[in-house]
Amino acid sequence: MMRPPNQIRDPFGLTVLLAATFAALAFIRLRVPSAPYFDEVHYLPAARALLDQSAWLNREHPLLGKELMALSIGVVGDTPLGWRILSLAAGTLTLFALCRTVWFTTCSRFASMAAGVLLSTGFALFIQSRIAMLDVFMACFTAVALWQVAGAMREPEAGRKRLAIAGVALGLAMASKWNAVPLAVIPGLGFLLLRAMAGRRRLVTSRRGMPVPGITLAEAAVWLGLVPLAVYWLTFLPVYFVADQPLPIGGFLALHQQIEALQASVTKSHPYQSCWYDWMLNIRAIWYLYEPVDGAQRGIMLIGNPLTMLLGLPAMAWCAWAGITARRWDALAIFVFFAASMVFWMVADKPVQFYYHYLLPGCFLLGGLALALDEFWKRGIRWLPLAVLAGSIALFIWFYPIMSAAPLSGVSAFEKWMWLPSWR
Template sequence: MEAAPPAPPRPWPAALAIGALAQTLFSWRVTIPHQLVFDEVHYVPAARALRALTAPANSEHPLIGKLLIAVGIQLFGDHPLGWRALSTVAGTAVVMGVFAILWLGTRQLRPAVVGALLTILNFTVFVQARIAMLDGFMAAFVVLGVAAMLWSMRAHGAAMWRRWIGAAVLLGLAVACKWTAAPYVAAAAGAFLVLRHRRADRWPGMNPAFAIGVLAGVSIATYFVTFAPAFFYAAEPLTWAQLVPFQLDMYRLQTQILPPHTYQSSWSTWPLDLRPIWYLYEPADGAQRGILMIGNPVVLWGGLIAVCACAIGWVRTRDTASGASAMLWLFSIAIWAAIPKSLGFFYYFYLSSIWLPIALAIAFDRFGRRLRYGDEAFVLLSAVLFVHFYPILAATALPGPQAFTRWTWFDSWR
C-alpha cells in the first residue's frame, strides 16, 4: 500500500510574518516629508473635498481611491500620516496577495515566500506604499482579485461562488480606483475559460456563461455603487441621469492631449528601467531629500529573463503556472500599448512590476533546480540593492544637492 503524499505546509505563519515585515517597513517614517509629494497635490485635496462632500474634484478618476485617502484622514488626521496610512495597508495587501497567488497556484511554500519577499524588495511597491496616490489602491484590489479567483478555483459549492463573487467585487473596486484596471476583468473571464477547459475539476459544477455573467455584472455594479458619495455633494451633486454621461466626461479628461513633461516616457522603456521619476528632490524637513520611483534593477531585469523562461517552459511542458505567469505580465504591458494616452510615465508600470516577482518565483521553482540556493542568492542580491537605494526611496536626509549622483547609474535616471 502506497503512502499518502505529504500534506503541504501551512502557509499562514509565513504569510503573517511577511505581512508584518511589509507593514512595518512601509510604515517606518512614512510621515517624512511633511509636505505633499508629487501627485499627492491632486489626490489629497480631492480626498478632502470628498470627505467634506463639498464639490467634485479630480473628476478624471473614479472615487474609491480618493475615498480611501479620505478615510485615512478621518482616522489619523489631515497630516502626512492620515494622507498615507491606508497606502501602506494597500502595499501590504499587494505583498500578501502575491504570496496567496503563488501559494494557490503552486501549493508550495518556497515560491510563495520568494515571490512575496521580491515584491517587498522591488522598490516600486515600497515607494507607492508611502505616497497618497490611486495606483497603490488599484494594484491592491487587482492582486487580491486574482488571488480570490484562484481561491474560488479550489472550492466547491456555495464557497466557490462566494469567493468568485468576492473576486468580482475586488476587480470592480480596482476599476473604481483607476480605469486601467478594467482590462483585468476581461482577462479574468478569459483565464477562467482557459483554465476550466484544460481541467474539468477546476470550478466544478460552475456554468461558464453564468459565471462570466456574474463576474461582469457584479464588477460593474460594484463600480457604479462607489459613486454614491457624489450624489451628496453640496455643489454640483451627481444625479442618476448624469451617472452614465459622467463616464464620458471622465474619458474625455483622461484622453486629452497634454503638454510634454520632463519625466514622460514610452511604455516600451518601462521594463528596462530606463526613465524613472523623481517624486521628490528638494530641501524638505530641514534636509535635502529625494524619492525616486524606480524598479529594483535585479528584479526588473531578472524578471524579464524569468518571463522568457516561463514562456519557453510553457511551450515545452504546458505547465499552467509557467504559462499563466508569463501571459499575465505580457498582458499587463500590452494594455499600455493599446491605451490612448498622450503621455506615459514609469509609475504606470507599477502593476506590471508586481507580476515580475511571480514570474521569478515560478521560474526558480520550475527551472532553477540546478542552481542550488539560486533563489536565495537572488533575494539576497535584491536586498543588497534595496539597502543601497533606500535613502532615495524613503526620503532620508542626504548630504547635499548633488547626492543623487551616487544612485543615478545612467543619465536617464537623473
C-alpha cells in the same frame, strides 16, 4: 505499512511575517515629508472635497482611491499619517495577496516566498505604499481578486464565497483606476475557456469540470461579470450628492466619455514622462521628491530594482514558452496578465505616461521571475535562486535611503545612486 506522502506545508505564517516586515519598513518616516508631494497635490484636495461633499475634483479618474483617502482623513485626521496610512495598508495587502496567489497557483513554498521577497524588494510597491496615489489601491484590489480566484480553483468547496469576493474586488480595482479594466475581464473569460475545454455538454448550466467544480458558467458570469460592474457603479454614489456640479441621474455613461477625454487631453510634456519600453528596460526614473524638507535634504526616487526588473524579462519569456509547450498553466497565466496589462499602455490614448503605470505589470513580472527561480530550485540548482534573492535584498538596502526620505548628507548626495544618466 506504507508511509503517508509528505504534505507540503502552507507558508501562511511566513507570508504574514514577510508582510509585517514590509509594513514596518514602509512605516518608517511615512509622515515625511510633512507636506503633500508629487501627485498628492492633486488627490488630497479631491479627497477633502469628497469628505465635506463640497465639490467633485480630479474628474479624470474614478472615485474609489480618493474616497479611501477621504475615509482615512476623516478617521485618522488631515495629517501626513492620515493621507498615507491606507496606501501602506493597501500595499501590504497587495504583497500578501500576491504571495497567496502564487501559493494557490503553484503549491510551492519556495515560489510563494520568493515572490514575496522579490515584490517587497522590487522598489515600486514599497514606494507606492508610502504615497497618497491611486495606483496602489488598484493593485491591491486586483491582487485580492486573483488570490480569491486562485483559491477557488484550488479549494472548490469554498468556490462560491471566493468568487463573490473576487467579483467585489474586481469592481473596486476598476473603481480605483482604469488600468485594471483589461485585467478584470480575464477571470471571467478564463472560466469560460476552461469550462469549454472540460467538454461539458451543458456548457452554461453544468456544475462539473474546470475551473471550479460546483459553480455553473451562468453563476460565474454573475460573480465575475455583473457583480464587478455593480460594485464599480456603487462607488460613484457620493458624486450624485455633491454641492457643486453633481453627477446627474442618467449621466453615468456620459461621464465615462468625459473621463476618457480628460485622460487624452493631457499633452503637455513632463520632464519625467516615459513609455512602456522605458519601463521594461528600467531606464527612466521619477524623482517624487528631492529638496530640503523637514530639517534635512531628502529624496524619494521611483525606479525598479535594477537586478530583478531586468532578470524578469527573460523569466517572462520562459513563462510564455513553458506555458505553451509544457502546459505550465501557472506560468502561462502570469504571462497573460503581464501582457494584458502592458498592451493597455501600448494602445492607451494617454500621451503622457509615467513609470508608476508599470506598478502592476511589474508585479506580474516579478511573479514570473519567482516561478523561473522555483524551476531552478526544483532541479537542485539552488545557488542561483538564492543569489538572485540575496542580490534583490542587497540592492533594496542600498537604495533604501532614497526610497524612504532618509536624511542625506547634502544636495549632491544623490550622485552615488545615479547609475544611469536617465535616472537623474
